[in-house]
Amino acid sequence: MIQNLTLEEIRAVKFYIGDCAGEEFHPFWSDPKAYLVLNSLFFDGIRTEQARIAEGKFLNPEIVADRERLKNLLRDLLSVFRKSCNPQWLTVYRVERFQDFQAMQQAGRTISFTSTSQNGFLDAYRDRAGIALLHIEIPPRTPCIPMQDFFGNAYAKPEESEILLPPFLNLHFEKISLTDSEKQILDSEQNPPVCACLVRTEDFSILEFSENHKINGNYDVSEIYRKLNRREILTPAEILYYTNWKKELIREIFN
Numbered sequence: 001m002i003q004n005l006t007l008e009e010i011r012a013v014k015f016y017i018g019d020c021a022g023e024e025f026h027p028f029w030s031d032p033k034a035y036l037v038l039n040s041l042f043f044d045g046i047r048t049e050q051a052r053i054a055e056g057k058f059l060n061p062e063i064v065a066d067r068e069r070l071k072n073l074l075r076d077l078l079s080v081f082r083k084s085c086n087p088q089w090l091t092v093y094r095v096e097r098f099q100d101f102q103a104m105q106q107a108g109r110t111i112s113f114t115s116t117s118q119n120g121f122l123d124a125y126r127d128r129a130g131i132a133l134l135h136i137e138i139p140p141r142t143p144c145i146p147m148q149d150f151f152g153n154a155y156a157k158p159e160e161s162e163i164l165l166p167p168f169l170n171l172h173f174e175k176i177s178l179t180d181s182e183k184q185i186l187d188s189e190q191n192p193p194v195c196a197c198l199v200r201t202e203d204f205s206i207l208e209f210s211e212n213h214k215i216n217g218n219y220d221v222s223e224i225y226r227k228l229n230r231r232e233i234l235t236p237a238e239i240l241y242y243t244n245w246k247k248e249l250i251r252e253i254f255n
Contacts, residue, residue, distance in 0.1 A: 002084045012076035019156050027062045037063045041246050042112035042167050061222035074253045081143040081166040090138040092116035092163050098130035098194045110169040118161035131187045133196040143204050170202040217241045
């Protein structure tokens with residue numbers, strides 16, 4: 001078990017991985033797929049949210065309904081990475097959306113919380129259109145959360161052997177050829193992977209968030225999520241408002 005964790009930090013990690021035991025009737029804490037929203041918050045624009053909706057996923061408006069609650073959750077989750085790192089080299093795997101892989105490669109870092117598995121490319125994460133297969137090498141002393149160590153015998157998904165990486169972890173990319181067996185891994189549209197890549201994690205460096213993003217207008221972000229879930233077209237003003245709302249949220253949790 002990771003030492004010196006607060007109850008809030010433990011609750012935040014449980015929430016992220018979908019362990020909602022004891023929270024079944026709470027509109028916020030009961031969402032087993034909250035990571036869909038939490039990860040989207042770190043991406044620019046709205047393409048990531050739209051991709052999840054296109055895959056038939058639901059963005060819970062309750063998660064963004066209370067900005068202070070959301071900020072506290074993200075701060076608690078990020079603080080766990082300051083207390084947890086791996087003692088030895090790890091090799092892990094991830095089935096990534098090709099669109100998100102391109103964003104990571106362009107940025108040279110993890111953009112959001114990034115779930116990986118020590119047990120190969122998991123079937124559960126092939127429910128996306130257009131995929132890249134990532135072989136990820138994690139050197140010792142890298143900030144990460146090994147879920148088996150975190151939960152011990154209470155770990156609800158031991159078959160995933162999940163290692164969670166934080167945002168803002170610098171990455172080195174090397175494109176590799178797909179193996180014959182990897183070509184048999186199909187996405188949600190029954191297409192083979194677009195590519196495979198060897199990724200090595202490097203240092204953890206928080207970006208400078210000196211710029212305040214002016215949030216013009218008075219839109220309800222929960223209602224923006226409801227419109228996305230209904231597959232309604234957002235106005236340019238709504239998209240700009242939401243994009244700046246996200247940027248300012250991330251700036252605030254690090255300042």
